[in-house]
Each structure stands twice: as structure tokens, then as C-alpha cells.
Amino acid sequence: MYNKFSEKLLGELHARLESLSLVELSPVPLLKAQVSAVADALKDLTDFLAAHPPLDKQEEIGYYKFTYPRFKSLIVYYTEYHYLLVGVPESGLKAKKKYYLSRLSAIAAFFEQHTLHYDYFRLDGGMLDELFYSAVDAGNVLQPIVLGYGPFLGTAMSELVSWFMALERLRNDILRLLHGLSGPGPMSATVVDPTGTLQREFKWTGEDIHLIELVHGIHLTGQVNNGSIGIVELFKVVGTFFGVNLRVPKRGFDDLKARKTMSKTAFLDMMRSAVLKKMDEDDAYDPEKARRRNGF
Known part of the structure; x- marks a missing residue:
């Protein structure tokens, strides 16, 4: 029931976000417009949920596991991307590389901090879906603690999944930015390619x-x-x-x-x-x- 509505809504949202990227806005107004667009879509999504309650537990799980995070992750992503760009040093190639690498380390630390839940997300586990993606036991010790950007309209796990999705996307952006700084580079230098892979080093070690x-x-x-x-x-x-x-x-x-x-x-x-x-x-x-x- 939710798939058809959410896909249409998500398509409209992406079109709106694309149009915003074509408008010349300074960073803060652009971020506000992006977050506002996602928040409007989230409201439409939750209004639809209220008008059409899940028919069974599996439908509820599907909504909080797949549908909701696709929308909420966009608020996290655009906000974190904004803060990423704001913090970039104004000059110095070495300083910029160091900054991007520090942000990659911070993302890796976040994933490590939530190892149990991140592995469950990456492996697309199913055994704990009822616990994580329904309101059956919100106080269970396995439930994650989530601090982030409102509105909080999903389960704790679905909110955390939104962060996982956003930070994986942000990580790819940072890797592309690093690659842009490195350029194709000599093969004697270790650089990051567009996929985030370190190119193998070739160094003449003879005389x-x-x-x-x-x-x-x-x-x-x-x-x-x-x-x-x-x-x-x-x-x-x-x-x-x-x-x-x-x-x-x-x-x-x-x-x-x-x-x-x-x-x-x-x-x-x-x-x-x-x-x-x-x-x-x-x-x-x-x-x-x-x-x-x-x-x-």
C-alpha cells in the first residue's frame, strides 16, 4: 500500500530538490529550502500513514525499515553536507585533505560506535525486525539511542538507519572531493579514486x-x-x-x-x-x- 504512494512522493521530492540545486542560493538559505522540502514530504508521508494504518506487523516493519528512512535520511544528509562544506579550509591543499580525512574518520567512528546496528543494517537482517521496526518494545536494551535532527517520526532504529544511509552518501561525496584534490596524480603517489579505492603506489626503488x-x-x-x-x-x-x-x-x-x-x-x-x-x-x-x- 505504501510503496506506490511513497515512490510517487519521493519522485516529486527529488524533482523539487533538483530544482533547488539550479537556483543560486547562498549555503544557509539553500539548506533551509532543502530541509523544508524534505519535511513537507515527510508530513505528507506520515499523514498518509495516519489515514491508512498498517494492515499487519509486516507492513508496519516494511514502512519503518525501508520507506521512512529514505525520506528522513535526506534531512540528515543535506544538513551534514552543509556542515561539511562550511568547515572546509579556505586555502592549502594539505589542510583540505587533512580536513576531509578527519571527516572520514569521524564517519567511520560513528559506524563503529553503532557496530551492532550498522552490521544489522548492512546485512539486511530480519531476525530482529519486529523489535527494531515496530513499537512492540521501545525500552528493550537492544534499542539504539539516537540523537539527531527532528522531526522524530520513526522508531529509534529507523532513525538510526536514516543516519547510516546519509553518512554513507556523505562518505562517497568526501571521497570524490578527495579525488578531485588529488587529480589523476602520478602513479607514484597514493591517491583516492572516485570509488574511494586507494590507487596502488608505483615507486622506482632502483638507482x-x-x-x-x-x-x-x-x-x-x-x-x-x-x-x-x-x-x-x-x-x-x-x-x-x-x-x-x-x-x-x-x-x-x-x-x-x-x-x-x-x-x-x-x-x-x-x-x-x-x-x-x-x-x-x-x-x-x-x-x-x-x-x-x-x-x-
């Missing part, structure tokens, strides 16, 4: 002169862009990728030529030896491999 030798070899044999890329640009790209300052290409080449105690192409020689050794090892007779290959 810088070896990388210089490798880049010169790549350039002189025309392996990139059919040889059309300049040596300075290639040095910059490879150096950025591995997080190494390769300096001026000519100076690096002079360092290669100035080697006294080893081959002028020591790293390329080392690579050649390593590849040949690997080939020899693979070609060496292995009775066990031969047995598996021949099937006996």
Missing part, C-alpha cells in the same frame, strides 16, 4: 641512473609514439610516473658516458643478463614438467 639509462634507450630506439616524443617530454612523463626527478636529459646522458668502474650501459646489460638467465632456466630440462606434459 636513478638506471632509470635514466632505460629512458634514453627507449627514446633512442623510438619505442614511444613512433619516436616522435621528445627526450625532455619522455623524461618528464617517466619521472612523474615513478616519482623520480630525472633532471636534464643531457646531464643524465653525460653521467652514463662518465662511468669509470662499470660498463657505460650497466643497467641494460644487467637487464639483458637477467632475461637470458630466465630463458635458460625455462628451457632447462625439468623431469616433473616433462612428466606432466607427456601425461605419465
Whole structure:
């Protein structure tokens, strides 16, 4: 009974919120308008509930478990998002990153504080639904204690679920903001991608002169862009990728030529030896491999 009405109401609410985002309003008036729009929808929803009481316990549970939090979470989200933006440092990339990371830590701490109820929410549990999503035992020790934004029109658990939904959405926003600060970034830097995943770090841990030798070899044999890329640009790209300052290409080449105690192409020689050794090892007779290959 509630699904059709709530879906229509939620669609109208999202349309109203979308229209507000297109209007040039300062942060506080925008927040007031957003909260007012959600509060109006919540009133319509609860008026409908009063006029059409749940037919049975399962319908009541469904309302407080799924329907109500979808609306109430929007009040929590828009309010918390407003406070997030208000607190962003005005300048300093490092300060902004530190701020966003602190907010992520605060969200994680909230989820940890409510571990039992958050796990129940995430796992979509059902065994305690009657306790959490009906008025059967509001004083039970398992009931959560909720402090937040009014109006409180649901059960304690449905109010807490609204927070879970809002903070998960806010967490994704913060991760996107962090990614925006990091940009695509060099692969030698650990950055947050749009999904919140830390990109794997790639760092050149060998000697810088070896990388210089490798880049010169790549350039002189025309392996990139059919040889059309300049040596300075290639040095910059490879150096950025591995997080190494390769300096001026000519100076690096002079360092290669100035080697006294080893081959002028020591790293390329080392690579050649390593590849040949690997080939020899693979070609060496292995009775066990031969047995598996021949099937006996």
C-alpha cells in the first residue's frame, strides 16, 4: 500500500530538490529550502500513514525499515553536507585533505560506535525486525539511542538507519572531493579514486641512473609514439610516473658516458643478463614438467 504512494512522493521530492540545486542560493538559505522540502514530504508521508494504518506487523516493519528512512535520511544528509562544506579550509591543499580525512574518520567512528546496528543494517537482517521496526518494545536494551535532527517520526532504529544511509552518501561525496584534490596524480603517489579505492603506489626503488639509462634507450630506439616524443617530454612523463626527478636529459646522458668502474650501459646489460638467465632456466630440462606434459 505504501510503496506506490511513497515512490510517487519521493519522485516529486527529488524533482523539487533538483530544482533547488539550479537556483543560486547562498549555503544557509539553500539548506533551509532543502530541509523544508524534505519535511513537507515527510508530513505528507506520515499523514498518509495516519489515514491508512498498517494492515499487519509486516507492513508496519516494511514502512519503518525501508520507506521512512529514505525520506528522513535526506534531512540528515543535506544538513551534514552543509556542515561539511562550511568547515572546509579556505586555502592549502594539505589542510583540505587533512580536513576531509578527519571527516572520514569521524564517519567511520560513528559506524563503529553503532557496530551492532550498522552490521544489522548492512546485512539486511530480519531476525530482529519486529523489535527494531515496530513499537512492540521501545525500552528493550537492544534499542539504539539516537540523537539527531527532528522531526522524530520513526522508531529509534529507523532513525538510526536514516543516519547510516546519509553518512554513507556523505562518505562517497568526501571521497570524490578527495579525488578531485588529488587529480589523476602520478602513479607514484597514493591517491583516492572516485570509488574511494586507494590507487596502488608505483615507486622506482632502483638507482636513478638506471632509470635514466632505460629512458634514453627507449627514446633512442623510438619505442614511444613512433619516436616522435621528445627526450625532455619522455623524461618528464617517466619521472612523474615513478616519482623520480630525472633532471636534464643531457646531464643524465653525460653521467652514463662518465662511468669509470662499470660498463657505460650497466643497467641494460644487467637487464639483458637477467632475461637470458630466465630463458635458460625455462628451457632447462625439468623431469616433473616433462612428466606432466607427456601425461605419465
